[in-house]
Structure formats: C-alpha cells, structure tokens
Amino acid sequence: MTDLLTPLHDALTRARHHGADHADALIMRSQNRSAMIRQGKAEGIRHAEGLSLSLRVFHQGRVASVSGNDLTTHALDQLAERACAMAQAVPPSPEDGLAEHPLIPLPQEAITKLDLFDSTPTPEIDALLATAKEMEGTALAHKGITNSSGAAASASTHDIALATSAGFAGQYQRSGHSRSISVVAGTGPHMQRDYAFHNAVHQADLHNPTHLGDEAARHALARLNPIRPKTGFYPVLFAPRVSSSLLAHFAAAINGAAIVQEASFLKDKRGAALFHKGITLTDDPTLPRLAGSRPFDGEGSATLPLNLVENGQLNHWLLDSRCARKLGFPTSNGRAVRSGGSVRPGLSTFYLHPGDHSPSALQSDIKEGVLLTELMGNAINMLTGDYSRGGSGFMIRNGEIAEPVSGITIAGNLLEMFARLIPANDLDLMAGYHAPTIRIDHMSLAGD
Structure with a gap:
C-alpha cells in the first residue's frame, strides 16, 4: 500500500501556512479493469x-x-494557496467545520477486521473476458434465449486516505469485483429481457459465471407471454432484487440534508412509530467483507452500528457534522460520506432486519396479488411521500x-406503505440485497 498520509500532512501544513484555521484532505487512488462480451465478441475493454x-x-466561518x-x-x-484565497472570498457558512470528535488514533485492527481488501491477484483483462464469455455462453445455451444484451466482469482496487488538522489520520484499501449479464427470450413483439448480477469485495464471494448465466436465462424465460391484471387494489410482494429500493426512499427522507432543507415527508417524524413493532433498520459500517463498510467516515469520525429504526420507531437522522449543527445536535452520528471536497450525510450498509x-x-x-421482480421509473414525491412506479413480475x-x-x-x-410493511426471513447481504422479500397490502395497481 502506497503511503498517502505524507502528502496529506504536507497539504494540511501548507493550508495552515496560507491562513486556514482548520483543514482536512482526502486522497483516493484507484485502478479499474472491466471487460464486456456481446454475442461472443469483445465489445468493451x-x-x-x-x-x-x-x-x-x-x-473565519467560511469554507472552500x-x-x-x-x-x-x-x-x-x-x-x-488557492483554497485559502477562495475561503476568504465566499459567504460565511458557520455550521461548516471539522468533526467535533474525530477518531484519534485509528487502531490498525479496526481496518484489518473489516477485511475490505482482496489480496489475491486482480484478474487480468483476458480473465475478465473469459468470465463474461462463460456467463453469456451459459445463458444462450438455454432453449428460448434468442439474444444477449451483453455480459460484463470488472475488478477494482482503491487506496483511501484522510487526514485533518484536528489530528486524525487514516488510510485503508478496498477492492471490488462484479459480474453482470442481460439476455433476451422470445422473438418479435413477444421478447422479454432480464438480467443477473453480483458484486463482492472478494473474488471468492462472487457467484460463479454459470450460476449467473443460468439465473438470467431463467428469469427472462419466465417472463414470456405476460398479462396485465385488472386495475385495482392488491397485496404486493417486493422480491429482494427490488425491495431495497424502499429502503433507499426511506434513507433519502431521513437524510440530514433533506431535513435541514425541510424537503422530506419525514421531517417531523423523529421519535414516531412508522413501522410495525419489531421492525428494525440498521446502518452498520462494521460488517466484514461488505462494500458499504468502512473504518472511519468522511470526516474522520468513528463508525459504529446505528439502529435508525428500532421496534418500528424512527430514532435518528443521518448526520454529518454540518447537518448536526444545523439541527441542534451536539455531534454527528458518523454518517458523513465524501466525494472529493463535498461532504454530506450518507449510508454504509443499511439493511432491514429479516422477519x-x-x-x-x-x-x-393471498388469493390474488402481485410479486414484483422489476421496477421502472421513479415518480416519488419526497415532500408528500406519494409513490408511483412502473413494474413487472408475476x-x-x-x-x-x-x-x-x-x-x-x-x-x-410511503408513510402508509411503511406502516403496512412485513419482511420475510430471506435477507442475504452477501448476495448484495439489503432487504428481504417485503409484503405490503392494499396497494393501487394500474393495469387493464
């Protein structure tokens, strides 16, 4: 692992030299390889x-x-020098600043136990092409599969280092591997498309190419000759490949930035019972070998598991330091994420506990209902919670x-949907799903 902390400390020292009261700095070094096959030919390397x-x-209360x-x-x-000159020219932003309680020092064991870096050799392009070709070949071998939208495999490594003038310094590595395939079943106006994918931190945790090819083919073939049910109200089951989208809507509504802007239908709901008793939603950055885990947040604060919802009750917003100050909290809850110089509240591994x-x-x-396996569009009104999406399934x-x-x-x-939500027991975080199958009764369905 390349030492990235030395240039970070150099940057912080120079920022203080040019007049900064405080500063923080992030370095990201990345390498990515990907390969795509379509109809047996390389289409993207x-x-x-x-x-x-x-x-x-x-x-002086300004940030740049x-x-x-x-x-x-x-x-x-x-x-x-340029950053400090900019900070003297922009309007004041007194809530911006370093985290109140940075993690000092960062124990090495806190990084090691997360197991976020795969030390086995990163696959070369030829190996990625062979993986993609195997996925596609497996799928096309199924009778009724008539075309391929492509199969892809990728591998990446990232070195991440953060330091602040308050004394925090931390560096770690993470890896990522992914495989995906999309195929078409049937011909003419009766064609149906479906897919399979899997992402993992370690190569050893990935679903094998044959499994994914078979899965994509089975899903596509199962969708042939669909109907449109009559318009009405139905109980709806969300399969794990789409149920996580409900968590994403919930997370957006409890994001501290949305609460500060009063742009959320949950802005007055902290402390309220939104779900059935027994429902728990947790954001946990400490789970080993998962892509969302991290040893520190984007401001150098400690990362600990947090039950955002416990026994059905909403207990927390997602907070970075700025939003915490805006909302009158003494400190963030370690949910800062960082993209370049932009810091905002965000998630790590956010999941719904199984039922x-x-x-x-x-x-x-269920006498008559719908199992959703794919969702399209995103007509979600975050001010009211009104929800409308296209879908398909069974x-x-x-x-x-x-x-x-x-x-x-x-x-x-969404408020009514959360109140009626019932989770199944099939949560599988290693498969990349952050929610189990979910049942919500009495949803409006527009069909024929």
Whole structure:
C-alpha cells in the first residue's frame, strides 16, 4: 500500500501556512479493469487508473474546497494557496467545520477486521473476458434465449486516505469485483429481457459465471407471454432484487440534508412509530467483507452500528457534522460520506432486519396479488411521500406464483406503505440485497 498520509500532512501544513484555521484532505487512488462480451465478441475493454486529492479549508466561518492530482510539494502549495484565497472570498457558512470528535488514533485492527481488501491477484483483462464469455455462453445455451444484451466482469482496487488538522489520520484499501449479464427470450413483439448480477469485495464471494448465466436465462424465460391484471387494489410482494429500493426512499427522507432543507415527508417524524413493532433498520459500517463498510467516515469520525429504526420507531437522522449543527445536535452520528471536497450525510450498509416467515408463508394467504421482480421509473414525491412506479413480475393466485405480468404501475404513499410493511426471513447481504422479500397490502395497481 502506497503511503498517502505524507502528502496529506504536507497539504494540511501548507493550508495552515496560507491562513486556514482548520483543514482536512482526502486522497483516493484507484485502478479499474472491466471487460464486456456481446454475442461472443469483445465489445468493451477498459483499464483506468486515477489519483485525486481534495483539500477543504476553513477560515473565519467560511469554507472552500479544491481538487488536484499532483502530489508534488510545489503543486500542493499552490493548491493550498488557492483554497485559502477562495475561503476568504465566499459567504460565511458557520455550521461548516471539522468533526467535533474525530477518531484519534485509528487502531490498525479496526481496518484489518473489516477485511475490505482482496489480496489475491486482480484478474487480468483476458480473465475478465473469459468470465463474461462463460456467463453469456451459459445463458444462450438455454432453449428460448434468442439474444444477449451483453455480459460484463470488472475488478477494482482503491487506496483511501484522510487526514485533518484536528489530528486524525487514516488510510485503508478496498477492492471490488462484479459480474453482470442481460439476455433476451422470445422473438418479435413477444421478447422479454432480464438480467443477473453480483458484486463482492472478494473474488471468492462472487457467484460463479454459470450460476449467473443460468439465473438470467431463467428469469427472462419466465417472463414470456405476460398479462396485465385488472386495475385495482392488491397485496404486493417486493422480491429482494427490488425491495431495497424502499429502503433507499426511506434513507433519502431521513437524510440530514433533506431535513435541514425541510424537503422530506419525514421531517417531523423523529421519535414516531412508522413501522410495525419489531421492525428494525440498521446502518452498520462494521460488517466484514461488505462494500458499504468502512473504518472511519468522511470526516474522520468513528463508525459504529446505528439502529435508525428500532421496534418500528424512527430514532435518528443521518448526520454529518454540518447537518448536526444545523439541527441542534451536539455531534454527528458518523454518517458523513465524501466525494472529493463535498461532504454530506450518507449510508454504509443499511439493511432491514429479516422477519419470522418465509416468502412462501407471506404469500400463502393471498388469493390474488402481485410479486414484483422489476421496477421502472421513479415518480416519488419526497415532500408528500406519494409513490408511483412502473413494474413487472408475476401474479400470485391462491398463494402460488402464477403467470407473468408487465406494463403495470403500482402506487401508494410511503408513510402508509411503511406502516403496512412485513419482511420475510430471506435477507442475504452477501448476495448484495439489503432487504428481504417485503409484503405490503392494499396497494393501487394500474393495469387493464
């Protein structure tokens, strides 16, 4: 691992020299390889490397940030001088500043136990092409699969280092691997498309190419000859590949930035019971071998598990230091994420705890309903919670999965949907799903 803390400390020293009261800096070094196959031929090969340093300075209640990719002494001095000059010219922003309680020092074991870096050799382009070709070949071997939208495999490594003038300094590595495939079943106006994918920190945790090819083919074939059910109100099951989208809407509504701007339908709901008793939603940055985990947040604060919802009650907003100050909290809850010089509240591994019943048990008493396996569009009103999305999936008849459906629109209000939400017991974080199958009764469905 390349030492990135030395240039960070140099940048901070130079920022203080040019007049900054405080400063923090982030370096990210990345390498990415990806390969795509379509109809057995290479269609996209990419090998990219990147390096960026973002410096954020604070001066008399003002903040400015700049970025560069040159870590030489002269370049860092120029970067710091420019940032400090900008900070003297912008309007005051008194809530901006360093975290109140940075993590000092960062124990190495806190990084090691997360197991975020795969030390096995990163696959070369030829190996990625072979993986993609195997996925596609497996899928196309299924009778009824008529075309491929492509199969892809990628691998990446990232070095991340953060330091602040308050004394925090931390550096770690993370890796990422992904495989995906999309295929078409049928011909002419009866064609249906579906996909399979998997992302993992370690290569050993990835689903094998044959598994993914088979999965994509089965899903596409199962969607042939869909119907459109009659417009009405139905119980709806969200399969794990789409149920996480409900968590994303919830997370956006409890984001501190949205609460500060009063741009959320949950802005007055902290402390309220939004879900059934027994429902827990946790953001946990400490889970090993998961892409969302991290040893420190974007401001150098400690990262600890946090039950945002416990026993159905909303207990916390997602807070970075700025939003915490804006909302009158003494400190952030370690949820700062950083993209360059921009810091905002965000998530790590946010998941809905599983329920007590299997998916088949959840659907067993449904006389007529819908299992959603794909969602399209995003007509969500974050001020009111009104929800409307296109979808496809399968009818449920007398407790059993029946014929495929497509071209439908489901609608409701997220507050009402949360109150009726029932989770199944099939949560699988290693598969990349952050919610189990979810049942929500009495949703509006627009069909024929």
